[in-house]
Amino acid sequence: MKIGRWFLTGSLIVVAALCLSGCADSSSGNQRLTRYRPDGSQRRPWEWAYAAAPAASPASEVSLEANTGAVDPVTAGHVRDYSGVGEVLVRGDGITIYLRNIPRPEDMREEVDAVGYVTLPLIGKIRVAGMSTSQAEDTIKKAYIDGGYYRKLDVIMVADAGSYYVRGEVKRPGSFPISGDVTLVQAITTAGGYTDYAKRSKVKVRRGQADMVFDADDIEDGKDPDPLIKANDTIIVPRRWM
Secondary structure, eight states, X not given: OHHHHHHHHHHHHHHXXXXXXXXXXXXXXXXXXXXXXXXXXXXXGGGTTSOOOOOOOOGXXXXXXXXXXXXXXXXXXXXXXXXXXXXXXXXXXXXXXXXXXXXXXEEEEEEOOTTSEEEETTTEEEEOTTSBHHHHHHHXXXXXXXXXXXSOOEEEEEEOSOEEEEEESBSSOEEEEOOSOEEHHHHHHHXXXXXXXXXXXXXXXXXXXXXXXXXXXXXXXTSSOOOEEOTTOEEEEOBOOO
C-alpha cells in the first residue's frame, strides 16, 4: 500500500510540473490565439496556407507608357518604324495633301516654307521638314484629331517629283507639279487649255539652255508623238498675230 501511495504522489508531482512548464512557455511567448477567418478564395482547406502569387504580366503586354512615358499618336502600344518609308521632306518641297473620310474631303497643294512648316486649314502651321511623308501624314492626322476638328480621318501626302511651268497664251499659266508621266498636251490641258490667241503650231519647250518647238495641232491629230515634260521645263505658248 505504501508503494501505491508513493507512485500516486510521484505521478501527481510530474503532472503538476508539466502544467507549470506549459503555462510558463505560453506567458513568455506572449502568444495570442489567432481568430479564425474562413478562406474565401475557393481553395481546399489544406491549401489555405499557400497564398496564390499574383500573375506576372507578360513582357509583350508592357504598355508603351511604362517604357517611354508617351503614347504613339496613331497606333497606341505599337511603335512604327519609319525607316525608308516615303520621301524625306525638305524646305521648298511641293506637296499635295488629301484629307479623306471626313464630311467634306480636302485636296491641298502646299509648299514647305523656309523654316520647314506647311499651313493647313483649322490647325495652322505644322512642321514637316525632316519627316518622311508617312510621318508627316500621322503628325497632321494627330493635330486634327487632338484639336477636336475630326474624330477620324485619313491623310494622304504626295511629294512632288518636281514642277514644270506654263506661260503665254494659256488660260491658267503657272507652276504645276509633275505626278507620273506628263506629256506636252496634258501639261497645256492642266494649265486650262489655250486662249483664243494661241499659236498652237509653235509651242516651245525650254529645257535648260535648249529650246524645242512643237506643232501641237499635229500632236493632237496623231501625226507627231506627244513629248514627255520633265521637271523644270518651261512651256511657252506664243501669241498669233492674225
